[in-house]
Amino acid sequence: MVPTTFYVLLSAALxxxxxxxxxxxxxAIVVFMSVELMLNAANLALVAYARERLAVDGQVLVFFVITxxxxxVAVGLALLVAIFKSKRTADIDEVSMxxx
Amino acid sequence: xxxxxxxxxxxxxxxxxxxxxxxxxxxxxxLFLLLNFGAIAVLFLLLQSPFLFTIQLSIYAGxxxxxxxxxxxxxxxxxxxxxxxxxxxxxPLALVMGAGLLVIAVITAVRGGSNDAPPGGEAAEAxxxxxxxxxLLFTEYLLPFQITGIILLVAVIGVVVLNQQRTQAQSEETPxxxxxxxxxx
Numbered sequence: 001m002v003p004t005t006f007y008v009l010l011s012a013a014l015x016x017x018x019x020x021x022x023x024x025x026x027x028a029i030v031v032f033m034s035v036e037l038m039l040n041a042a043n044l045a046l047v048a049y050a051r052e053r054l055a056v057d058g059q060v061l062v063f064f065v066i067t068x069x070x071x072x073v074a075v076g077l078a079l080l081v082a083i084f085k086s087k088r089t090a091d092i093d094e095v096s097m098x099x100x
Numbered sequence: 101x102x103x104x105x106x107x108x109x110x111x112x113x114x115x116x117x118x119x120x121x122x123x124x125x126x127x128x129x130x131l132f133l134l135l136n137f138g139a140i141a142v143l144f145l146l147l148q149s150p151f152l153f154t155i156q157l158s159i160y161a162g163x164x165x166x167x168x169x170x171x172x173x174x175x176x177x178x179x180x181x182x183x184x185x186x187x188x189x190x191x192p193l194a195l196v197m198g199a200g201l202l203v204i205a206v207i208t209a210v211r212g213g214s215n216d217a218p219p220g221g222e223a224a225e226a227x228x229x230x231x232x233x234x235x236l237l238f239t240e241y242l243l244p245f246q247i248t249g250i251i252l253l254v255a256v257i258g259v260v261v262l263n264q265q266r267t268q269a270q271s272e273e274t275p276x277x278x279x280x281x282x283x284x285x
Contacts, residue, residue, distance in 0.1 A: 012205035
């Protein structure tokens with residue numbers, strides 16, 4: 001049986017890659033993908049701890065996270081399409097209308 | 101056997117994530133992310149969660165990635181980062197802060213996780229059964245489950261509102277113009 005720590009370490013690495021994606025990339029769609037990667041990393045840690053403690057509650061939480069992620073992607077991509085229609089770009093540096 | 105499968109899958113997941121980060125083309129990023137989702141689904145299976153394996157494949161790898169690919173192709177936004185970076189100092193700073201986060205996360209993971217073997221017996225055999233997950237979902241977590249339905253409904257309504265056809269007055273203006281100019285006299 002693979003120890004839980006290995007799974008959590010992998011989850012930490014994936015989460016960090018997701019954070020780097022949000023910070024470095026400027027293509028708004030790739031930023032969204034990085035957010036999805038972070039959610040997946042969190043899911044992996046939840047499932048790993050659920051297996052360690054034999055508590056199904058962790059898996060239920062993952063179920064909710066996946067549902068919310070699906071809703072978030074649908075709304076986020078719709079927003080992105082709306083922004084693209086008015087600004088003609090998906091570069092997040094160009095979308096700075098709210099800057100003071 | 102478990103270890104071989106774990107390290108192989110973990111390597112694929114990490115490679116997919118890093119390739120997604122560095123790929124210049126957004127479509128390649130999406131496909132590498134798909135590889136990563138598939139690898140994580142296999143890890144769910146290794147963690148005795150067959151139900152989550154199924155919904156990971158059908159919702160993440162199926163529905164969400166198709167949505168991503170569709171939007172990338174619809175917008176033609178494969179490569180928007182050709183222009184000069186307006187914040188050149190931001191990238192090295194992000195790398196440093198990412199490294200710091202990784203160190204903190206690894207320390208937390210090593211201190212928080214136990215290396216004990218999971219308890220065996222009857223509970224271990226019933227664990228991960230979709231029936232037990234469903235039972236919990238419809239008893240203890242019934243209210244959150246219903247709220248999930250409302251979230252999905254709101255998301256559907258939001259998407260329809262955001263992308264509905266514009267009214268006649270708005271559609272007459274030039275495409276490059278900002279929408280706010282239509283309300284000015």
